Amino acid sequence: MAEKDAKSPNAFVETVKTVVYALLIAGVFRTLFFQPFWIPSGSMKETLLVGDFLFVNKVAYGYSYASCPSLYMPRFGIDVDAQDICGFLDGENTRIWGGEPERGDVVVFRHPVSGRDYIKRLIGKPGDTIQMRDGVLWLNGAEVPQEPDGTFVEEMAPQGPEGRRPRCMNGPVGDGGECRKARAIETLPGGRQYAVLDIASQGSDRTSIYTVPEGHYFFIGDNRDNSADSRLSQRVQGVGFVPYENLIGRADRIMFSSAGRSMLFVWTWRGDRFFKAVE
Template sequence: MAKADKDEGGWGKLIRDVVVIVLLVLGIHSCVAKPFYIPSDSMMPGLRNGDRLVVSKYPYGWSYASVSFHLAPKMAGRLFGKLPARGDIVVLEHPVTRVDYIKRVIGLPGDTIELKGGALFINGKPVKREVQPMLSIPVDANLPGPDSSLGRFIVKDAAGKEVLELPIVRETLPGGATFDTIDMGPGYQTDDYGPIKIPADHLFLMGDNRDGSADSRVSVQQKGLGGPVPFDAIAGRAEIISFSTDGTAIWYNPVSWFEALRPGRAGTNLRPEHDKGAK
């Protein structure tokens, strides 16, 4: 009898330990930080398909979207809520499908957003745009990503290797946040939009790959966000790239895990730079 009691105690302790560990992981994921995988090219050039990020959960307070694995029922309200800044990269739950998206905050509550021929206007004023030199990025198994619109920019470099030669435009938002975008030229559906005034407690989100992003400019039927997004849908802020892989890793070959790492990506800070002279 004593042995049976001991065995039951052992199993009971194991179950309790497993439950505690699961709750601890869920708590950290939901309240502090969680990993995030970039599955597309919508945030190119800064974020690439295959990047792994650390997303902090506390900068904007907590809502139903903060709870990992979409376990919480949707409800209004945010604990210790603080609006993002223009230029922040945020992870959110799609307001309808509850699928995770990652986009950049472009407009805040009360802002009027408009695009004309691909040029962004905020509150009637054009956002500063500066054309940059073409950006060359090596093509690999993860890049371009699935369903990407960037395939037409693949060329061969002097060594005969395939690279993406991307047209880059640097934007500077009101407040000074500055970052690079891809502008593939005229003729895209998302080049002209609005004007639209952002309602209270909503945000206007866009991808940096401006002509290849299903964001606030795109209808839900086309897998977009269908307009400004409720602040409560924001789950956290993208902080840093932890590591990035080129898509060649084989799960049963640990050596390939290291060979697939992209050099120079780990440790990249995802907070936007700021132009101190901008207003």
């Protein structure tokens, strides 16, 4: 009995060491290689749906202070920001082993003011001019072609942990009804194609001309009428121009997707989105 008691403290210490090592390895992996990201809103439909779970490729663009992980769990009073951990690297708008993002990439970035993680499509690079004219994107003075491609249909119901209901072109729609949005295929210079959605005519469909400053990027959501992005200034809860150092990584592939309020509800997982590439 005495021999067993003598070994117990050692066993406990070994268990604690194992847990600590596992957390350190996970922290290094998340900081340097891939960061998990859970899609909370519908701003990137249909490319990304509420409840999609993916890993963000951090190697693609190199590293900056924004590469350090943030942990925001207001329900538990947890708010650890990348600025708190790696703020000493902030301020030069540079990156270590920096890579150049490509137009059309779906990018996770740090909001320039709030510090929260956003995910949008990169449309404008430094020196580009951007304008929306009647819902159509113009890039460097040329219209970006859109080809109408039917209708995006989803059920009118609360979506994700926040329980938000989608906006509909055919609204108002009661719970359980079909919520529709006009769908088109947009083609960027170079041939990158993806689906964009349209709900109604609104202010963000008609903008002034934006000129992207050096060291910054311009982002727009694919769900064009339901996205707070670079078309809105930071003063009105938009994103504005995003500095190079605020890029976190590129979204390449969806691991799985949950249509329910939690990713733990496996019976709500969408069978057609496992390991789906992000176009």
